[in-house]
Amino acid sequence: MDESPEPVRVLRGVLAVRPATYDRIEARRPKSTRVERLDDALRRFSVFAFSAIMHLLALLLLAEFVYLAVPVIEETFISAQLQRPHPTPDPPAPDAGELPMKDQVKAERAAEAPKVAERPAPPRPVPAAVVGGGAPDIPSRPEPVGVLETASDFRESDLRELSGLGLFEGRGPAGRRNAVGRYGGNEASEAAVELGLRWLAAHQSDDGRWSTGQFVSKCPTGDPCGTFHTKGGYDSGVTGLALLAFLGAGYTHREGAHQETVSRVIEWLKARQDSRGFFFDSSVPKAQGGMYGHGVCMFALGEACAMTGDESLKPILERAVKATEAAQQPGGGWYYTADPRDRGTEFTLSVWQIMGLMAAKKAGVPVGEATISRAKDFVRTSTDLSGGVFYTHQSAITAGSTGAGAFARCMLGMTDGGWVEKGLAYMDRQPDLQPSLQRQQQWEYLYSWYYRTLAGFQLQGRQWRDWNRTLRPFLVSTQHTIGHPAGSWSKIDYANAGTVYSTSMCILMLETYYRYPVVASVGAAEASAVAEIDEPMTAEEERRARMARPATPEDAARRVERERTDARAKVRSAKPEDRYIGARKLAELGDKESAPDMIAAAEKERGPLRAAHLLFIGRLKSEQAIPFLVGQLDDADENTRAAAMNALLRTTGVYIAEIEGWKRWFEDWKRRPAAPK
Secondary structure (H helix, E strand, C coil), rough: CCCCCCEEECCEEEEEEEEHHCCCCCHHHHCCHHHHHHHHHHHHHHHHHHHHHHHHHHHHHHHHHHHHHHHHHHHHHHHHHHHHHCCCCCCCCCCCCCHHHHHHHHHHEEEEEEEHHCCCCCCCCCCCCCCCCCCCCCCCCCCCCCCCCCCCCCCCCCCHHHHHHHCHHCCCCCCHHHHHHHHCCCCCHHHHHHHHHHHHHCCCCCCCCCCCCHHHCCCCCCCCCCCCCCCCCCCCHHHHHHHHHHHHHHCCCCCCCCHHHHHHHHHHHHHHHHCCCCCCCCCCCCCCCHHHHHHHHHHHHHHHHHHHHHHHHHHHHHHHHHHHHHHCCCCCCCCCCCHHHHCCCCHHHHHHHHHHHHHHHCCCCCHHHHHHHHHHHHHHEEEEECCEEEECCCCEEEHHHHHHHHHHHHHHCHHHHHHHHHHHHHHHCCCCCCCCCCCCCCHHHHHHHHHHHHHHHHHHHHHHHHHHHHHHHHHHHHHHCCCCCCCCCCCCCHHHCCCHHHHHHEEEEEEHHHHCCCHHHCCCCCCEECCCCCCCHHHHHHHHHHHCCCCCHHHHHHHHHHHHHHHHHHCCCHHHHHHHHHHHHHHHCCCCCHHHHHHHHHCCCCCHHHHHHHHHHHHHCHHHHHHHHHHHCCCCHHHHHHHHHHHHHHCCCCCCHHHHHHHHHHHHHHHHHCCCC
């Protein structure tokens, strides 16, 4: 602009300059009257006044709510105290910084000692005569209850009080049916177990083991079932897990549908044991998967011996127990190697040794009390006041070690003081622990779920029910059900841990309903049951259950009727893709009654899509469609005309090569006498 700027004067001199044009623009603006300015001020004041009044009312309502809620809160506390006829609870634990670890162990032991002395030992269950997959099919009916709610504190004497057949009597056919119906399983979960075991049996190596690298030799050429390791250091561990999966369903080397499979793996384990008693070559320093595999194998052989009473397995277990006791570190735990001078410990590895020792003890093999006592000290000193468990004493808390610690306490009878509950509560606070396919490089998730499932089942209550409602359908829906991989779980094989490993772990989790009895209710025979309506299966679980259920003519008829109803609904849809799918299905079913609907759907299409519908109509072989098909012979689209002639050929069985010939045939067809009804 070419105008000369004019200074703008204020109290302290020239503040800024502006073109003279601004003054001319302002001079042309209409000046607001006094009434207008007053109206604008009142309008603004009314907005602020309304806001202030509303905030004041909100504060008054909040104060009134707090005043009225105080008696309700007090009443809740009083009711909770009156409904719990237990001794005065222990004072709350101090913060993590107030109690040293050694003092925590002493305090926990002191709190446990009088409670154990005051409680009488529970009656031992009567062992079943026969346990396993070969047990007689006794008619049984599951009790119509939901999830058990613990009516009193979790007892001190838990899984350790059950021994021999009494611990495993739920694994027979009748026991499995009862436990599945009672604790939250269903037809689909049992079908997944059986299909998974068949996959394992089909991928067992010729020498009896399961190889992390060679199981794919049982797969079709170029089509392996998931991922695998080429190293053989983990064969002992995955072989022990697979054996536990067969035993968990009641199949042993003495009876059951998989008797030969289990016999072969037990023979391989016998040959695998070295001169010191380990199920790996303990002369190799830091052997890969060494002590891990040893604990798992000892655990599996202990269960096989306890379930069958096979005396030939006891010498194997005795050597394994002595080897494990010799490898125990001074702190009570175990390390990757068999040398106790390494002075290191790893918690989850140590829990496998504990479970192996307890399984051997249940089979009648002596285990030193000093070994168990040091193992208890190790569990205590590894547990944080929050309930979490340290992976090592020098590392952080992990979900896997926390779950392992919770179940180890169940096995060792260390269930007083609420530490099992604290451990599970700690795991539930980890948002990433929920089952999901969106995982990256974390094989530990399966590990964490496994222990979370075992310990949660022992605790029962709503914590178990909520976890089971999430995990069971997730596992069922992620199992392969088609082709050679059917029965395996490679979809959740996080970080390529191996398909044998992931499949064995998923089977074991789905067997939780009957692997071990719910000993939380031993201390409360009058345990109350939450009245729950049986929750329906998911759509995927229903599909799996139908696949596993022997088909009857009635089942087939119901399936066809469901498919017909669904296809008729689709062919009437406003979506072209739905109409196409519905017409194709009706053509497969040969549903002649749906011819009018299929004709109406074809009339809505153009070009190749209409031609496809005409071919579907021809497969019905319905005379109702003949007039419509003849009418399509005049369509401008060549594909439509060809499809109409093809459909007429299918419907009538008459071959005519020209359109005019079909039209003459149609005129003759209309004049034919009607068929008698």
